[in-house]
Amino acid sequence: LQLLACAYICSGQNKKTFGTDPASIICFKEVRINAGYAFGRKWSANADISINMENTSERWDEREAAHWLELYGKEQDSRDFKDDFIESCISFCYWPQSPFAGPVLTIGACVRDRSGPDMTVGAGYSCRIWKGLYAGFAYRIRVIESISKQHTPIEGIRISLDYVF
Numbered sequence: 001l002q003l004l005a006c007a008y009i010c011s012g013q014n015k016k017t018f019g020t021d022p023a024s025i026i027c028f029k030e031v032r033i034n035a036g037y038a039f040g041r042k043w044s045a046n047a048d049i050s051i052n053m054e055n056t057s058e059r060w061d062e063r064e065a066a067h068w069l070e071l072y073g074k075e076q077d078s079r080d081f082k083d084d085f086i087e088s089c090i091s092f093c094y095w096p097q098s099p100f101a102g103p104v105l106t107i108g109a110c111v112r113d114r115s116g117p118d119m120t121v122g123a124g125y126s127c128r129i130w131k132g133l134y135a136g137f138a139y140r141i142r143v144i145e146s147i148s149k150q151h152t153p154i155e156g157i158r159i160s161l162d163y164v165f
Contacts, residue, residue: 019162038099
């Protein structure tokens with residue numbers, strides 16, 4: 001009986017995670033999905049993909065454009081799809097306490113469909129809410145973009161809901 005209890009406790013190691021970032025949908029109109037796998041006692045490899053939904057909405061018709069002009073005194077901003085549509089990233093994460101819980105430091109790379117590749121660095125914190133559900137807060141920057149534009153963008157904020165199993 002003690003052997004079965006020990007096997008049950010040891011089998012509960014949190015090795016995988018899958019989640020989303022609801023704040024990116026609301027604030028940046030991006031759908032973000034992430035997944036991760038712990039390959040060591042303090043290390044994990046994570047991947048995420050982001051799809052920019054802002055450029056997929058329909059254009060205004062003539063009546064809506066006329067209302068916009070009447071209300072704000074200027075033409076509607078034109079969309080010519082210069083923004084990135086898809087971004088995919090992979091990163092290696094160091095967890096001082098244990099994978100997917102507590103503070104985390106990340107380093108990795110991302111590729112965007114129009115802007116090309118970039119290096120990423122970040123830091124964050126993840127905590128258990130209930131059973132396998134975790135909430136995380138992180139800030140991740142694209143290094144080359146931040147150096148060339150000489151500012152850190154707000155889009156680097158990540159607020160995630162993850163299921164760890």
